[in-house]
Amino acid sequence: MSHVPHELHEEFPEAEETLRTLKANDAHFARLADEYHTINREVHRIETNVEPAADEVLENLKKKRLHLKDQIAAMIAAAVNTVT
Known part of the structure; x- marks a missing residue:
């Protein structure tokens, strides 16, 4: 069992700038990221x-x-892929 939180910036270290941009400019992405963060914290508290x-x-x-x-x-x- 892993006791390490799986934060998005740790899961996608090569995409930190893309994460920031999407969170700021895409409401759907921001909602998914917030939901991920909430569930991730809950998993970590249980573990x-x-x-x-x-x-x-x-x-x-x-x-x-x-x-x-x-x-x-x-x-x-x-x-x-859109940027490149």
Whole structure:
């Protein structure tokens, strides 16, 4: 079990500038990033036993986080491909 928070800037270190630009200029991306951050923090609190939860709850949150990360990755890739 990982006790390391999976912040977006850590997940996509090569895309830090793109992350900032998308957050500032794309309301849908900003909403996805905020939702990712909220779920990510909740997962981290559960994994570090700050906020106990059933294994099923943790697994569902991780699946949601992964789905959001996939959407975010696709948006980052599209933005990078548009620029290059």
